[in-house]
Amino acid sequence: MLSCNGLVCLLYYKKKLSPLCQYRACLFNPLTGERKFLLDPGLPRVRESSHNGTIVTSDQYFGFGFDVRTEEYKLVRIVKLSYEDGRTYLQADVFTLGKNGCQISEIDAPFVCPDQSSDVVVGGTIHWLCEDENSTGRSYSKSRNIILSFDLFEEKFHQIPKPSCEVCEFYNVSVLGGCLAITGRFKETGRTHEVHIWLLKEYSWTREFVISQGFMGLYPLFLLSSGEIVMSCDSKALICYHPEGDCFNKSAELDQSFVAICHACSLVSPFGL
Secondary structure (H helix, E strand, O other): OOOOEEEEEEEEEOOOOOOOOOEEEEOOOOOOOOEEEEEOOOOOOOOOOOOOEEEEEEEEEEEEEEEEOEEEEEEEEEEEEEEEEOEEEEEEEEEEEEEEEEEEEEEEEOEEEEEEOOOOOOOEEEEEEEEEEOOOOOOOOEEEEEEEEEEEEOOOOEEEEOOOOEEEEEEEEEEEOOOEEEEEEEEOOOOOOEEEEEEOOOOOEEEEEEOOOOOOEEEEEOOOOOOOEEOOOOOEEEEEOOOOOOEEEEEEEEEOOOOOOOOOOOOHHHHOO
């Protein structure tokens, strides 16, 4: 589930009859109730690579954003093909939603694969937290986390350096106050409950918040005008963090797990694309 500029993009398996499974994508406006499916019967199936061998799994990761320069919505798909012999291969596509319908184009694949399914969009660029890889080309092996970005206008992937903090284990990216944010847990003995939130301002990282009694599973969602931060906690509760008092106030808790995203309402119609 992805959200951008008033529209939500819902993605789900059409049928998983083989490792090269097919997804369906639906654009939905929660305010008006309008919804539109893309590319009946679904997104094109994953392309088989030129590598010899049997494909065991194909993991697909998506990003959804709005290019303000072309006034087009774009859905980005990154696919990781895993072979029986342990090799992996990456490929990528862009689905451009505009006045001429849905245009599909193959693009150069990134050299890394997203480590989380959720994307975040800041300033016409999609961001994912990824695993850094130690090889050239599109085959890779796991190493350390980095931030992968995709420029919606250029349709190219780039790498963004993480904050210079060797004692932080970063585990998610989000948007706070219109800035790209990255959250990490402190790894030093005696301080493992600390959670640090960094914001990317003026092309440099600033450590904006330090939560002394935090824990893994905190996902920042929204920065209120009061300075408080609404967060998802272990995908089971919504809580509010007060930076001045360094304390939490639980807002809502559900019996089942959920995925929380930020959404800005608009009257944009999926049928107007």
